[in-house]
Amino acid sequence: MSMLDFMASRKRPRPGELAKERLKVVLVQDRVKVNPELLEQIKADLLRVISERLEVDEQHVEITMTREDRWDKLQAAVPIKRQKITFEWDPPYYGPSAEGLQGPLQVEVEREEPSS
Amino acid sequence: MDSRVITITSGKGGVGKTTTTANLGTALAMQGKKVVVVDSDIGLRNLDAVLGLENRIVYDLVDVVEGQCRLRQALIKDKRLPELYLLPAAQTRDKNAINSVQMVQLCQQLRQEFEFVLIDSPAGIEQGFRNAIVGADEIIIVTNPEMASVRDADRIIGLVEAAGKPEPRLILNRLRPDMVRRGDMMDVADVLEVLGIDLLGIVPEDELIIVATNKGEPVVYDKRSRAGQAFMNAALRILGEEIPLEELMEAPTLMERLRRLVGFGPAVIGKRTRSWPS
Ligand SMILES: Nc1ncnc2c1ncn2[C@@H]1O[C@H](COP(=O)(O)OP(=O)(O)O)[C@@H](O)[C@H]1O
Ligand SMILES: [Mg+2]
DSSP states (O other): OOHHHHHHTTTSOOHHHHHHHHHHHHHHHHHHOOOHHHHHHHHHHHHHHHHTTSOBOGGGOEEEEEEETTEEEEEEEOOBOOOEEEEEEOOOOOSGGGGGGOSOEEEEEEOOOOOO | OOOEEEEEEOSSTTSSHHHHHHHHHHHHHHTTOOEEEEEOOTTSOOHHHHTTOGGGOSSOHHHHHTTSSOHHHHOEEOSSOTTEEEEOOOSSSOTTSSOHHHHHHHHHHHHHHOSEEEEEOOSSSSHHHHHHHHTOSEEEEEEOSSHHHHHHHHHHHHHHHHTTOOOOEEEEEEEOHHHHHHTSSOOHHHHHHHHOOEEEEEEEOOHHHHHHHHHTOOGGGOTTOHHHHHHHHHHHHHTTOOOOOOOOOOOOOHHHHHHHHHTOSSOOSSSOOOOOOO
């Protein structure tokens, strides 16, 4: 293996690894008879349910079938969009120093969006 | 007699079923067991040649099933091992010449005479395959570490399961340690992870197999052959001995050790240190 190949192998999976990953996908499809079309439907269903509660980044949702530890798995990666969560907080009284903090507060938290 | 009927199958053709059957049969007979190897690949007779018995065939499996001859007349005694016999396949018949019921009856008959009945299955998933497994107590699946073969093996595992047989065991044949080391071939752990069945043996790619086949002598006789040793170990595992799995990897080169130290680079058997950014 030349130095160039060696550098390149950092970025790309080797053919052996690639074969395993491809096999995992194709075997689940062979066995469970899940085709890409069905996965799209499942994805749409999932999105509908989840977006009732959370703001989903629909562009980056990934639904995959894979096999791990002898199990066929449906994996869903659903990124959540940056959002504001507000809630009421009634801090407990700890002593004199917390005197100024009595009574419920409005707290606003901003969720970080992953940098991509 | 307390006998075991074991079928060697694969789905895909050319992966080493016949080679495996001949070698496991020979190895078990070398261990003093009374063994018959059955060629159920009707129309594509092969097992006889791998064992060097092709000139002695008078009757075949279909003749026995159809009552044209008695079982004893069709059985061919091995050249070297007095406890090893071959029941050859019919060469000029259709692969649908026998049915499952006849095959079960044949297995029952063979159980009377032998401790081990090893059945070499044809490729495919049709009637011939079903005949091969119908009378079996155990199934051995042979696969090569490449996609098509592993995919077919998975299909066979499903069919074996559906037929109500116990979980098959795997012989991984034609592994090339050099390619695995470079990351160009799936390693043992990869195939096991994907198929999820237990391993019976790892047989490396070995030119001596072709030499052995040319001579009509199974490679287990050849003490120099790593494939031969691997088949012998698999046979011993069938007999219940706990033989550690073959260590097929040569010592890693300095470059490979460095690469592993840094935490990336191709897969390595045993310790699987893979981490490339995706
Ligand atoms: N481990 C091995 N190394 C080298 N050649 C092999 C090995 N296993 C099988 N072969 C060769 O591969 C070919 C196919 O093997 P065979 O046992 O006839 O497969 P099958 O019965 O599954 O069709 C034969 O020529 C055989 O000699
Ligand atoms: Mg064959």
